[in-house]
Amino acid sequence: MDGEAGVRAGPHIAALDIHEPDPVVQLPGQWLCLAVGESRGLAARTIRGSRGWRGRSAWWNRGPATSTRSEGEETSAAAVRKQTAAAQAAAPKKVTSGPLLDxxxxxxxxxxxxxxxxxxxxxxxxxxxxxxxxxxxxxxxxxxxxxxxxxxxxxxxxxxxxxxxxxxxxxxxxxxxxxxxxxxxxxxxxxxxxxxxxxxxGRDQQLIADLDTHRLTVKQNGKQVKSVPMSGGEPVEGRASRPGTFAIKSREEKVHMTSASVGGPKSYDLTVNWGMRFSDSGGYLHQAIDDAQQYVGNTNHSADASA
Missing domain, CATH: 2.60.40.3710 (Immunoglobulin-like)
Incomplete structure (x- = not known):
């Protein structure tokens, strides 16, 4: 997942170059694990549960308008009306003051x-x-x-x-x-x-990116269905791909990436295909560009390409 609650992620891009022409993710919300060494398994973050709630509603059947009621029935009906009016008066009213919060x-x-x-x-x-x-x-x-x-x-x-x-x-x-x-x-x-x-x-699909062996493994319902060579990105020196467990947030056919967007010198300014975002701070899984082919499967390195 993309960070602990209440923590702002720092600016960086962790781009993974995949030597594969087709995207490997079909659904948003699929797991992506960036693993190093002994941390290659998926481990979901433990969170304490919260209690939900469910409202209740009361109902009753009323007789036809032409029905004849005894004095006791009239008293009962009056009591029901009184209870209904009290319930309506006690019901929360809509808040309309202040600016709209969308x-x-x-x-x-x-x-x-x-x-x-x-x-x-x-x-x-x-x-x-x-x-x-x-x-x-x-x-x-x-x-x-x-x-x-x-x-x-x-x-x-x-x-x-x-x-x-x-x-x-x-x-x-x-x-x-x-x-x-x-x-x-x-x-x-x-x-x-x-x-x-x-x-x-939908189905359980997990992507395990091993930053040591430079391989991306695709599992569906616990079974491996694909393994492809990859390279973990390092857009700025010292800002390599971070290990962790994430959920794919979106799919984008094309993504514009620059090294300047993460505070580095303008060493590259390029557009990549089949971007799959897994963090709010610029983490993407994407197809490797031609200049990155030399690194795929052997080195974690971002391509040197400029517009």
Whole structure:
């Protein structure tokens, strides 16, 4: 995964050059493990679970308007009306004061994603009352899945709330995200929509990039299906690819990369194909360009190419 909750990742690009013409990732949220030496196995980060909640609603049957009621029935009906009015009066009212606080939720409704996919809400403005927002949200799965919320700050300085499973999702799991956001005060602002979204977990696909042997292994449902040579990038001296466990965040047909974007001299300015982003700070898995072929399978090094 892409860092501990609440920690801002430093600027760097960890580009992996793959000697393979076709992309090896089909679903966002699949696991990518950058391994060194004895750390080659996938190890999911342990997170303490959080408690979800589920609301209850009351209902009753009312008789036809022409029915005849006894005095006792009338008294009972009056009591029901009184209880209903009290319940409505006690129901939380929508918060409309303050500026609108909008957000984006990933993954989208009805999407099929990988077993490493987190639930992410990225807010357009700072969230002052984070506890209230977190309390209003729930994540439920079609099987027993333990997980936890955690706040992070993106490289753009935005607040993002992630829910991550303690262990990888099980394939074919249906996940539902709900939130009664319109009735809470996130801190001098308001929401104009609640949440009720469901998505599905697809097959278990893991990519294990070994930075020592310079090989990328692809596993589907625990079985190896492919192994290709690779090179771990080092766009600026001392900023080589970081070991760790990540989830693929997005797929991009073409990605513009420069060494200057990570604070280095302009040693390269190029566009690569089949980029698969695994971090907010510039980490990509991508097809190797022609100038990088000499490093694929033997050395962790970024190509020297300029526009």
């Amino acid at each position: 957000f984006d939720l990933t993954p989208g409704a009805g999407k099929t994603v990988g077993t490493g996919q987190p639930v992410s809400l990225e807010f357009k403005k700072p969230v002052k009352n984070k506890a209230a927002v977190e309390k209003a949200l729930s994540v439920t799965a079609s099987n027993a899945t333990e997980g936890s919320w955690g706040w992070v700050t993106t490289t753009a300085g935005l607040d993002r709330l992630d829910w991550r499973p303690k262990d990888p999702w099980k394939p074919d799991t249906e996940v539902t995200v709900k939130g009664t956001l319109t009735t809470i005060d996130p801190g001098g602002a308001h929401f104009d929509r609640d949440l009720d979204r469901t998505f599905t977990i």
